[in-house]
Amino acid sequence: CMCGIFGFIAPAGTPWDADLMRHFISDLIGRSEPRGRDAAGLVIISDGQACVFKKAMRPDRLLKRRDFRDFMAENLGAATMPASGGGAKLSRPLAVIGHCRLVTNGAEIVPGNNQPIITGKTVGIHNGIVTNDAELWAMHDDLVRQLDTDSEIIFQLVDARVATGMGMAEVLSETYQELVGTASTVLYSDGQDALALASNNGSLFYAHVADPGVLFFASERYILDAFMAANQAAIGGGGSTVQLKAGDAALVPLSDAVPLPFKLEKQTDRPKVLARQHNLESPLFRICDLSERISDLQRCTQCILPATYPFIDFDSDGVCNYCRQYTPPKLAGPEALEAELAKHRRTDGETDCIVAFSGGRDSSYGLHVLTQDYGMTPMAYSYDWGMVTSIARRNQARMCGKLKVEHIFRAADIPAKRRYIRKNIYAWLRHPHLGMVPLFMAGDKFFYQIGRALRGETKIPLVIFCAGNPLERTDFKGGFAGVRESQHGQRLFAFSVANKMQIAAFYLAQYLRNPAYINESLFDSVASYFTTFVGKDDFLYLFHYLEWNEDEINRTLIGTYDWETVSHTENTWRIGDGYTSFINYIYRTVAGFSEFDTYRSQQIRAGLITREQAMLLIEHDNAPHLPTLYEFASQVGINLEEVMTRIDAIPKLY
Numbered sequence: 237c238m239c240g241i242f243g244f245i246a247p248a249g250t251p252w253d254a255d256l257m258r259h260f261i262s263d264l265i266g267r268s269e270p271r272g273r274d275a276a277g278l279v280i281i282s283d284g285q286a287c288v289f290k291k292a293m294r295p296d297r298l299l300k301r302r303d304f305r306d307f308m309a310e311n312l313g314a315a316t317m318p319a320s321g322g323g324a325k326l327s328r329p330l331a332v333i334g335h336c337r338l339v340t341n342g343a344e345i346v347p348g349n350n351q352p353i354i355t356g357k358t359v360g361i362h363n364g365i366v367t368n369d370a371e372l373w374a375m376h377d378d379l380v381r382q383l384d385t386d387s388e389i390i391f392q393l394v395d396a397r398v399a400t401g402m403g404m405a406e407v408l409s410e411t412y413q414e415l416v417g418t419a420s421t422v423l424y425s426d427g428q429d430a431l432a433l434a435s436n437n438g439s440l441f442y443a444h445v446a447d448p449g450v451l452f453f454a455s456e457r458y459i460l461d462a463f464m465a466a467n468q469a470a471i472g473g474g475g476s477t478v479q480l481k482a483g484d485a486a487l488v489p490l491s492d493a494v495p496l497p498f499k500l501e502k503q504t505d506r507p508k509v510l511a512r513q514h515n516l517e518s519p520l521f522r523i524c525d526l527s528e529r530i531s532d533l534q535r536c537t538q539c540i541l542p543a544t545y546p547f548i549d550f551d552s553d554g555v556c557n558y559c560r561q562y563t564p565p566k567l568a569g570p571e572a573l574e575a576e577l578a579k580h581r582r583t584d585g586e587t588d589c590i591v592a593f594s595g596g597r598d599s600s601y602g603l604h605v606l607t608q609d610y611g612m613t614p615m616a617y618s619y620d621w622g623m624v625t626s627i628a629r630r631n632q633a634r635m636c637g638k639l640k641v642e643h644i645f646r647a648a649d650i651p652a653k654r655r656y657i658r659k660n661i662y663a664w665l666r667h668p669h670l671g672m673v674p675l676f677m678a679g680d681k682f683f684y685q686i687g688r689a690l691r692g693e694t695k696i697p698l699v700i701f702c703a704g705n706p707l708e709r710t711d712f713k714g715g716f717a718g719v720r721e722s723q724h725g726q727r728l729f730a731f732s733v734a735n736k737m738q739i740a741a742f743y744l745a746q747y748l749r750n751p752a753y754i755n756e757s758l759f760d761s762v763a764s765y766f767t768t769f770v771g772k773d774d775f776l777y778l779f780h781y782l783e784w785n786e787d788e789i790n791r792t793l794i795g796t797y798d799w800e801t802v803s804h805t806e807n808t809w810r811i812g813d814g815y816t817s818f819i820n821y822i823y824r825t826v827a828g829f830s831e832f833d834t835y836r837s838q839q840i841r842a843g844l845i846t847r848e849q850a851m852l853l854i855e856h857d858n859a860p861h862l863p864t865l866y867e868f869a870s871q872v873g874i875n876l877e878e879v880m881t882r883i884d885a886i887p888k889l890y
Contacts, residue, residue, distance in 0.1 A: 239351070239363045240268030240336035241422055241440070242454045245431055245493040246326055250448050253324035254312035256470055257332070261308065262299055263467065264334060264452075267459045269295040272338030274877075275350040278304075279359050280311040281331040281424050281431075281490070286359045287311045287522045288352055292344040292881055295336045303529075329490035331431055333422050335361040341369075342385025343862055345880045349385045355395040360423025360432075362387040363439055363455055367417035375414075384862075390421060398425045404432050405498050405507055408485055412436055412500040420480075422453065434485035434500060442486070444495055445475035451493040530828045533890050539837035540850050544827045544889040546715025562841045565706045573781035577610050580698040587615045587642065589698040590690050592683060592775075593635075594618065595628030597808045600635050600799060601789045602702025602778050607639050615642045615696070619686050621679045622650040622657075622871065623815050625864075627800050634797050646686050653679045656757030657815070657872045661879065663752035668886050670826060671717030672746050673819055675753070678764040685767045687775060698776060705779040707838040708809070710831050712823075717742040736769045786844070809835065817864040824858050825883055828890045832857035 242264040246252060265276065276298045277290030289307045291298050298304050317327040335351040342349035351361045366372075369386040372393070373379065379392045390411060397407040404425060412419065412434060420435035433440060433453060441460045442453040450471065454460040460477050468474075478495075480486065486495040487507050496507035533542040537554035549557050582588040591606065593599045593616035606612040616636055618624070636643040660675050687699045711721045719738045721731065731739075743765075747753045790808055793799035801808055809832075820830035836850035836857070845853070869876035 239338050239361070240271030240455050240459070241334065241361045241363050241420065242268045242336075242452075242459070243331065243333040243422060243431075244450060244452045245329070245331045245488055245490060246448075246450045247329050247490065247492050248326050250326045250330075250450055251319060251323060251472075252326060253316055254309060257312045257330075258305075258308050259470070260452075260467065261332060261334065263463055264454065264459075265295045265299060265336065267463055268334070268336045268454065271455060272336040274339040275337040275344040276335065277337070277351050277361075278307075278332065278334045279352045279424070280308075281333070281359075282311065282315045283328050284426075285522060286424060288354060288359065290335075290347065290350045290352065292347070292350060292877075292884060297885075331424065331490055333359075333361055333424070333431070340365055340386075342383055342387075343877070345865075345877055346384065346860060346862060348383045351387065353383075353385070353387050353391050355388070355391040357398065357426040358391045358395045358423055359425075360391055360394075360421055362390055363420045364418030364437065366390065366415055366419060368415070372414060386417075390415070390419060391423065394423060394425060398428070403508055404428045404430065404487060405485070408432055408434050409498075409500050409502060412485075413502070420455065429491070430487045430489045432485065432487055433480060433495075435480045436482055436500065438479060438482045438484075440480040441477050442480070442488075442495060443475040443477045444493065445471055445473045447473040449493055451488055451495065529888070529890055530824070533828050536837070538847065539840045540833055540847060540854065541837050542827075542829050542833070542890070545829065545834075546712050547720055558837070559841060564842070567779075567783060568781045570782060573778075574610065576776060576781075577606075577612060577698075581610075581612060585613060587613050587694070587696060589614045589700055590687065590694065590696050591616050591641075591700045591702065592687055593632060593643070594683075595624065595632040595635075597789055597793060597799075598705060598779070598784075599702040600631055600793055600797070602700070603635050603639055603641060604792060604796070605778070605782070606700065607641065614700070615644060615690075615694070617644040617646065617686060617690055619646050619648070619680070619683045620650065621648040621682070622653040623677075623680065623868075625867070631800055634799060638797055644690070648679065648682070652756075653760075654872045656755075656760055658874055659755045660753065660757055660761075661872070661874060663750060663755065665879070665882050666752050667746075667750040668826070668883075669716070669746060670823065671713075671742060672753075673716075673822055674713050675743075675761060676819065677815060678757075678761045681764040681768040684771060684773060688771070688773060699773070700776045700778060702778045705784040707784060707835060707842065709838065710834055712827075712829075712834060714739065716827075731769060739769070740765070786839075815868055817861055818868050820858065821860055821865070821880065822883055826886050826888055828888070830854075830858050 244260060273294045275290065275292045276295035279286050279288045289304055315326050315328055315330045316324045319325040333352060337344065337351055344350055352359050366386040366389060369389045372389045373381050379396060381388065393411045394407055397410060415436065418437045420437065420440040422431060422433050424431055433442065439455055440453065441457050442451055443460055443464055444451045452460060452464065457477055457479065464475060483500050484497060485500050486497045488495050498507050533544065535542050536550065536556035536559055538559040539556065541548060541556050541558060551560065580588045589612050591603060591614040593603065603614065603616060606614050618632060632643065656679060657676050664672055691697060691699050714721045717739060719735050721735060824830040832854050836853055839845045840847055840850055865876055
């Protein structure tokens with residue numbers, strides 16, 4: 237990325253307080269912002285720990301955020317102490333590295349792509365573009381790429397070489413010999429006790445002020461000169477600006493901030509800085525961002541539901557009410573299922589049932605069970621409302637082709653449905669409320685009505701939904717609307733009358749509060765409510781009878797039918813829904829959890845996985861998958877970067 241980088245180093249005893257350093261940071265951000273407005277980040281290094289804060293937002297907006305101000309106050313204040321003559325001074329060395337990002341490679345909506353970049357034991361910033369990053373990843377196949385940005389390869393190479401015991405000057409010289417393109421970097425690696433500044437094109441400048449013995453740096457001479465002139469009285473002393481010319485570098489010890497220059501070329505005479513052994517009891521990095529705040533959420537000690545889950549409470553042992561009130565579901569059993577199917581089974585090869593078929597794992601497995609285990613001859617039907625993914629369509633074709641099942645499609649006015657989603661997303665962003673997120677998905681609820689219509693058209697009375705699995709309950713969606721859901725077996729029409737009235741009243745209040753919802757989607761949304769909650773059905777729900785076993789389902793589908801999964805996760809739930817990644821991003825960003833947290837919690841209660849396994853699984857489940865998000869954005873016509881940035885700015889529940 238082509239960006240603005242800036243920062244300073246101040247040894248112990250520097251007569252600065254937290255307010256003055258916060259002023260320096262704000263000033264440097266303001267002067268560097270014209271070089272990049274897509275994202276901003278800061279790392280504060282003190283006492284062997286690097287504390288990082290970064291956001292995909294304009295730097296001037298970052299400065300106004302309370303959590304960023306708190307981050308600076310906490311980490312700058314911790315390094316100061318009262319001075320004997322009054323005022324304050326630094327109790328230990330402190331370094332600040334900042335970044336204003338202009339995106340070139342690696343979307344800013346993925347937090348890891350934004351700078352500072354963090355690898356195993358190295359943190360730093362890069363201005364420029366590495367044009368041979370793909371070749372370097374291939375050449376160093378022992379390194380594992382985790383991000384989309386070209387900058388990552390620099391820090392991975394540094395990290396790997398530092399781990400061998402090589403000095404930082406030698407590390408940078410060898411690394412820069414491999415880079416093609418432009419690279420100006422400032423980095424800190426554990427145990428080096430110095431910042432390393434380097435540039436292969438001259439886009440880095442520093443000014444050392446002998447009294448009080450501090451150093452400032454920035455991407456442009458003009459930025460640094462203007463900053464030094466404006467803050468001369470506060471900084472104290474003079475200090476001329478020095479350019480790191482192409483091929484130049486410098487190590488700047490945190491102990492005295494005196495730069496030790498060297499050339500980025502193979503040589504034997506390189507400066508060395510006294511290494512410092514890192515305190516292994518303290519982690520090198522602390523990421524002061526959503527991930528840290530989410531990880532600090534109180535969670536149930538038995539499942540993993542957090543304190544932000546609607547209507548949750550914890551007992552003295554930290555166990556939530558959902559675990560305390562859990563009772564295993566009572567299934568009707570395979571004998572009862574056989575009795576129901578036997579009433580409709582035909583022996584002449586003619587169709588004897590209608591199966592709702594989304595292409596997801598439950599409906600795919602349901603087709604297998606009905607045909608192979610129970611000898612039924614189903615007709616499958618699917619409803620394409622504009623959010624069915626290509627992988628779901630391919631899996632539908634696999635299943636129906638191999639099982640020789642007739643497949644009926646019903647399609648909505650897809651451009652209109654997608655337009656409705658777009659308008660409701662932008663309406664929601666005006667006054668975001670988590671209880672209104674299900675409105676985006678209102679268009680898919682006509683699946684039920686189509687099942688009723690097909691029953692009348694074909695004169696086949698038995699309609700089967702391969703649903704009802706209690707592990708997939710998402711009660712929090714109604715909970716955010718103030719509704720404690722009754723027992724309904726995953727059948728929305730079976731909500732209690734009180735629940736239905738509460739939902740209707742909530743939506744009415746939100747429509748009155750935010751007239752932007754009153755758009756061309758209104759009639760479609762109202763019709764969706766009636767077909768979902770009012771229209772009654774007597775469909776057969778497969779998993780009200782049979783035990784749901786994820787491992788068996790996956791083994792059967794993948795092993796027998798070559799059922800397609802996605803590369804970014806081992807989880808096979810929801811991969812047929814184009815909007816799932818988007819709404820889960822909203823829930824996790826604002827509330828600190830997603831559908832996957834509830835799903836894994838229910839697996840724990842059912843004894844299928846341990847709590848430790850669940851915590852590891854949600855790390856992968858909740859990671860945003862950009863290709864899926866971009867596909868969704870292109871389908872509905874939203875600017876993904878703009879929308880996700882606005883979502884990120886919504887006040888959090890944690």
